[in-house]
Amino acid sequence: MKEKTLIDQIGTSHSFITSPQRIISLVPSQTELLYELGLESCLIGITKFCVHPYHLKSKIKMVGGTKKVHFEKIKLLKPDIIICNKEENTIEIVEELSKICPVWVTDIRTIEDNFQMITDFGQLFNCRTEAQKWNDKLAFALNDFKNFVKDxxxxxxxxxxxxxxxxxxxxxxxxxxxxxxxxxxxxxxxxxxxxxxxxxxxxxxxxxxxxxxxxxxxxxxxxxxxxxxxxxxxxxxxxxxxxxxxxxxxxxxxxxxxxxxxxxxx
The missing domain is CATH 3.40.50.1980 (Nitrogenase molybdenum iron protein domain)
Known part of the structure; x- marks a missing residue:
């Protein structure tokens, strides 16, 4: 099978033979996005701050917060990938987690960055159609809101x-x-x-x-x-x-x- 190479938003290159199936998310808003992209069954670990949708907290293992994580718990879950964010998670956490499996780091400062993250997740997790649907919905709503505030x-x-x-x-x-x-x-x-x-x-x-x-x-x-x-x-x-x-x-x-x-x- 052909290897797929993708680059995250801090410039780190990641190679996968198959799309990651066991996902740990250490960012609440990104946990919500993964759910909305239809990836709930792939989520195996989240933070205590991942409150949307609420039912995930009762189904998925909690592995700490965004600044303090339980490395041993994460290791035992055997993830294929861990989703972090440059602002939410420290570089020390990312470096330590990288010893367990690939760590995909997002960096969201603009709305364009947000569109890029959704596109990246579509490619990374083989859910391009859902990702495109979300980007289309957001683009339409953004344009509508710009018209609303223009005056x-x-x-x-x-x-x-x-x-x-x-x-x-x-x-x-x-x-x-x-x-x-x-x-x-x-x-x-x-x-x-x-x-x-x-x-x-x-x-x-x-x-x-x-x-x-x-x-x-x-x-x-x-x-x-x-x-x-x-x-x-x-x-x-x-x-x-x-x-x-x-x-x-x-x-x-x-x-x-x-x-x-x-x-x-x-």
Whole structure:
């Protein structure tokens, strides 16, 4: 049988004689995508954060989180391939896992990267038709959403992801890509990828029109409104669904509908 060679999104070349059948996914959004591509029966290991679809947690072995994994559990499962992500999983984890089997690493910073990941999975797991269907659906929804937002004025925004220390989304990441798509100008776009900030500098940093408190990775609640809001009195503070802004893969389809409702609330 002819060997198939594919290159992942960090430039690593992988060769397979047959499509991998025993998959471990260490990225929640990519677990959801693999399910949507019809690969549920191939999934043998996931993280404790892989919550969509919910029933997977009761059927598939959990092998840790995204930053801490159980290498022995993974080894015992005898995977053909492990799916990681450059941002979610550390290089040390990837290197250690590479001693067990091939590790496919994605790197998603733009919507184009997302399309490429889906195409890659279609080739890698021999599900090209399903992958193309998903890319077609996403392309249609993206075009529809661009039409929806085209006349919406740009608003300045700060998107909070963490507390103690306070951290926000900066540039060169998927969150910022979706903020730009929504006509939100990130006041921290020139401060690195996920900068730490001081609340008392919010006005000086750009005096945002909107402050978004994400539901993940830190679970912001309404109780945090006052502490943050008093440092940016001109801004409207809103709790947002972090999955919609940071999960790539098939989740993006739901995100476009979510964004439309969000704009209607604003």
């Amino acid at each position: 919406i004025p740009v608003k300045k925004i700060a998107y909070f992801i963490w507390k103690d220390p306070y951290m926000v989304a900066g540039a060169d990441n998927f969150i910022n890509e979706l903020l730009k798509l929504n006509h939100f100008e990130n006041i921290y776009h020139n401060k690195g990828r996920y900068p730490e900030i001081e609340l008392n500098q919010l006005r000086l940093d750009g005096d945002p029109d909107l402050i978004f408190l994400s539901s993940e990775p830190f679970p912001f609640k309404e109780e945090h409104f006052i502490e943050i809001g008093k440092h940016a009195t001109n801004a409207k503070t809103i709790l947002v669904d972090g999955e919609m802004f940071s999960w790539y893969g098939s989740r993006l389809l739901k995100a476009f509908d979510y964004f439309k409702k969000l704009h209607q609330k604003l």
